Amino acid sequence: MNPIITPISGLAGLGLAFLILFSVLQNPSGDGKVQHIARQIHHGAMIFMRREFILISVFALMIGALLFFFQKEAYAKQQSLAFFLGCLASSFAGFVGMFTATKANVRTTIAARDHGQAKALTVAFCSGSVMGLTVASMGLIGLGGLFYFFQQSEHVAEIMEGFAMGASLVALFYRVGGGIFTKAADVGADLVGKLEAGIPEDDPRNPGVIADNVGDNVGDVAGMGSDIFESYCGAQIATIAIAGAITARAVEKSSFLEKLGITATTPAELADKAQILMYLPLALTTVGLLCSILGILLVKMTSSKNPASSLRYGTMGSAVLFIIASFILAHLWGLSPNIAFAVLSGAVGGIIIGLVTEYFTAGKPVRDIARAGETGVATVMITGLSVGMKSVAVPLLTLAATIFISFEFAGLYGVGLAAVGMLGTVGMTMAIDAYGPVADNAGGIAQMSGMGEETRKITDGLDAVGNTTAAIGKGFAIGAAGLAALAMITAFIQKSGVSSEFNFADDAVLRTFFVGLFIGGVIPFVNGAITMDAVGDAAYDMIQEIRRQFRETPGLLEGTAEPDSDKCIEIATRAATQRMILPALLAVGSPLVVGFGFKMLGVGAIALTGMLCGALLVCILLALFMSNAGGAWDNAKKYVEEGHCGGKNSETHKGCVVGDTVGDPFKDTSGPSMNILINVMSIVSLVIAPLL
Numbered sequence: 001m002n003p004i005i006t007p008i009s010g011l012a013g014l015g016l017a018f019l020i021l022f023s024v025l026q027n028p029s030g031d032g033k034v035q036h037i038a039r040q041i042h043h044g045a046m047i048f049m050r051r052e053f054i055l056i057s058v059f060a061l062m063i064g065a066l067l068f069f070f071q072k073e074a075y076a077k078q079q080s081l082a083f084f085l086g087c088l089a090s091s092f093a094g095f096v097g098m099f100t101a102t103k104a105n106v107r108t109t110i111a112a113r114d115h116g117q118a119k120a121l122t123v124a125f126c127s128g129s130v131m132g133l134t135v136a137s138m139g140l141i142g143l144g145g146l147f148y149f150f151q152q153s154e155h156v157a158e159i160m161e162g163f164a165m166g167a168s169l170v171a172l173f174y175r176v177g178g179g180i181f182t183k184a185a186d187v188g189a190d191l192v193g194k195l196e197a198g199i200p201e202d203d204p205r206n207p208g209v210i211a212d213n214v215g216d217n218v219g220d221v222a223g224m225g226s227d228i229f230e231s232y233c234g235a236q237i238a239t240i241a242i243a244g245a246i247t248a249r250a251v252e253k254s255s256f257l258e259k260l261g262i263t264a265t266t267p268a269e270l271a272d273k274a275q276i277l278m279y280l281p282l283a284l285t286t287v288g289l290l291c292s293i294l295g296i297l298l299v300k301m302t303s304s305k306n307p308a309s310s311l312r313y314g315t316m317g318s319a320v321l322f323i324i325a326s327f328i329l330a331h332l333w334g335l336s337p338n339i340a341f342a343v344l345s346g347a348v349g350g351i352i353i354g355l356v357t358e359y360f361t362a363g364k365p366v367r368d369i370a371r372a373g374e375t376g377v378a379t380v381m382i383t384g385l386s387v388g389m390k391s392v393a394v395p396l397l398t399l400a401a402t403i404f405i406s407f408e409f410a411g412l413y414g415v416g417l418a419a420v421g422m423l424g425t426v427g428m429t430m431a432i433d434a435y436g437p438v439a440d441n442a443g444g445i446a447q448m449s450g451m452g453e454e455t456r457k458i459t460d461g462l463d464a465v466g467n468t469t470a471a472i473g474k475g476f477a478i479g480a481a482g483l484a485a486l487a488m489i490t491a492f493i494q495k496s497g498v499s500s501e502f503n504f505a506d507d508a509v510l511r512t513f514f515v516g517l518f519i520g521g522v523i524p525f526v527n528g529a530i531t532m533d534a535v536g537d538a539a540y541d542m543i544q545e546i547r548r549q550f551r552e553t554p555g556l557l558e559g560t561a562e563p564d565s566d567k568c569i570e571i572a573t574r575a576a577t578q579r580m581i582l583p584a585l586l587a588v589g590s591p592l593v594v595g596f597g598f599k600m601l602g603v604g605a606i607a608l609t610g611m612l613c614g615a616l617l618v619c620i621l622l623a624l625f626m627s628n629a630g631g632a633w634d635n636a637k638k639y640v641e642e643g644h645c646g647g648k649n650s651e652t653h654k655g656c657v658v659g660d661t662v663g664d665p666f667k668d669t670s671g672p673s674m675n676i677l678i679n680v681m682s683i684v685s686l687v688i689a690p691l692l
Contacts, residue, residue, distance in 0.1 A: 006144030013137035036108035044214035079162035086166020097131035098574035105441035178223035181670030182215025188542030207563035238487035239416030243277035261336030292427025310354035348419030349402035357475025359647030361631035369636035388629025397661025419483035488682035516610025538575030623674035
C-alpha cells in the first residue's frame with residue numbers, strides 16, 4: 001500500500017462527512033419557539049468554542065516556540081510545524097462536531113414529531129457520524145500526510161510526535177474546559193430548578209437550562225471527540241516510534257522480525273523490509289475508516305428497529321469487519337498472523353470494557369442504587385461509590401490481559417498494535433458517542449417548546465439509548481487512553497535509553513524509580529481535586545445567578561417572563577476558560593519539572609519513567625471509578641423518574657437527584673480529565689526524551 005493512500009482516504013472520509021452534514025441540514029428545523037431555543041443553544045456553543053480557541057492559541061504559540069528554539073536542531077522546525085497542524089486538526093474536528101450537533105438537535109426533534117422514531121434516529125445518528133468521520137479523517141490526513149512527506153527522514157517518528165502533542169493540547173482544553181462548563185450548568189440548573197423551585201428538568205422557566213443543553217454538546221461532542229482524537233493519534237505515533245526503534249536495530253532484532261514474518265538474506269534487505277512496520281499502523285486505521293463507514297451504513301439500514309439494537313449492530317459489525325480486514329492485510333503484506341492477533345486482542349478488549357461499562361451504568365447496579373434511595377441520601381451515595389469501585393476490576397484485568405496477550409504475539413510492538421486495534425473503528429465508536437448529546441438536546445427542545453407527549457416519548461427513548469452509549473463511550477475512551485499512553489511510555493523508555501540504565505539490583509535506580517512512582521500517583525488526585533473544585537466554584541456562581549433571576553424577575557416562575565439564559569452561558573464559559581489553566585499547567589509541567597529536575601542529578605529519565613507508570617495506573621483507576629459511579633447515579637435517577645421506587649418528587653427521587661448531582665462532575669469532568677492527563681504527560685515525555 002502506497003503511503004499516499006492514507007491522506008487520500010482521509011480526504012475522501014472528510015468529503016463523505018460533509019455530504020452527510022449537508023443531508024442533515026436539509027431536514028426541517030421548525031419555526032417559532034422551537035427555532036428560537038435551537039438558536040440559543042447553537043449561539044452558546046459557538047461562544048464557548050471561540051473563547052477556548054483563543055486560549056488554546058496562546059498556549060500553542062508558547063509551546064510551539066519552545067519546540068522551535070529548544071528541541072533537537074535536526075527536527076525542531078518540522079516538529080513545531082507538526083505541533084501546530086495537530087492543534088488545527090483537532091480544533092477543526094471539534095468545531096465541525098459542535099456545529100453539526102447544534103444544528104441537528106432541533107431537526108431530530110422535528111423528525112420525531114413529524115415522522116416518528118426511525119427518522120429521528122437517522123437524523124441524530126447521521127449528525128454523530130459527521131463527528132466520527134471527521135475525527136478519523138483528520139487523523140489520517142494529518143498523520144498520513146506527515147508520514148508521506150517525511151518517510152525518508154530518520155526523524156519521521158519525532159516529527160509526528162509534534163502532531164500528537166498538538167492534538168493533546170486541544171483535548172486538554174476541550175475535554176477539561178468542556179467538563180467544567182457542562183457540569184457547572186447542569187448542577188446549577190438541577191439543584192435550583194428541581195430541588196428548590198420544584199420544576200421539571202428542561203423547563204423553559206429555568207435560566208440554566210439553555211446553558212445545560214449547550215454543555216451536553218461541549219462535553220460529549222467537542223470534549224469526547226478531542227479526547228478520542230488524541231488517543232487515536234497517540235496510539236499510531238507510539239507504534240510508529242516503537243517500529244522505528246526496531247528498524248534501527250534490524251539485524252539485532254532479526255529473530256523478533258522473523259516472528260512477525262519479516263525475513264531477508266542481507267542486513268540491508270532486512271532493514272528495508274522492517275520499514276513496513278512503521279507504516280502498518282496507518283494502513284490499519286485507513287482500513288478502519290472504511291469499516292466505520294460500513295458500520296454507519298448498517299445503522300442506517302436498521303434504523304427502523306429498536307435504537308439500541310441498531311446502534312449495537314453498527315458497533316459490532318464495524319469491529320468484526322476491522323478484525324477480518326487486519327488478517328487480510330497481514331496476509332497480503334506477507335506478515336505473520338501474529339500481527340493481526342495483536343490487533344484482535346485490542347479490539348476484543350475494547351468491546352469487553354464497553355460491555356462491562358454498560359452493565360454497571362445501565363444494569364442491575366443502577367436498580368440497586370435506586371432501591372437504596374428508599375432509605376435516604378446516604379445509602380444512595382454509599383451504594384453508588386460501591387458500584388464505582390466494583391466496576392474497576394474487570395476493565396483493568398481486561399487491559400492487563402490485552403497487554404499480556406498482545407506482547408506474546410508481537411512484543412512491545414504488539415502492545416501498540418493492540419491500542420490501534422481498540423481505536424481502529426474510531427469513526428463508528430465516535431459516531432455513536434456523539435449521537436447521545438444530540439438525542440439529549442432533542443428531548444430538551446421538545447420539553448421546552450411544549451411538544452406533545454408522543455414526541456417526548458420518542459425523544460426520551462432515543463435519549464435513554466444515548467445515555468447508555470455515552471457511558472460505553474467513556475469506558476471505551478478510558479481503555480483506549482490507557483493503552484495509547486502505555487504505548488507512548490514504552491516508546492519513551494526506548495527513546496530515552498533508560499532501558500539500558502534500569503537495573504533492579506541497583507539500589508539507587510530503585511530509589512529514583514519509586515520516588516517518581518509516588519509523585520506520579522499523587523498527580524491524578526491533585527488533578528481530580530482541582531477539577532472538582534472548579535465545578536463546585538462555577539456551580540456556586542451559577543446557582544446564585546439562577547436564584548437571583550427567580551427572585552428578581554417578575555413572572556419568571558409563572559411562565560410569563562423570559563429568563564436571561566445568556567448570563568448563565570457567560571458564567572459557565574468564563575469558568576471553563578479560567579479554571580482549567582491550572583490543570584493544563586499540571587499536565588504539561590509535571591513531566592518537565594520531574595524530567596529536567598532529576599536530570600540535574602543524572603537520573604531524569606528513570607524518575608520520569610517512574611512518574612509515568614504511577615500516573616498511568618492511578619489515572620485509569622480513578623477514571624473508571626469516577627465515570628462509572630457517576631453514570632450509575634445518573635441512570636438511577638432516571639430509573640426512579642420512570643415511575644419506579646416511588647417515582648418523581650418522592651423522597652427516593654430527591655435522594656437520587658443528589659446522587660446524580662455529585663456524580664455529574666465525577667463522570668463528565670474529573671473522570672474524563674484523567675484520560676487527557678496521562679496522554680498529555682506521556683506525549684510531552686516522549687517529545688522531551690532526547691533532551692534527558
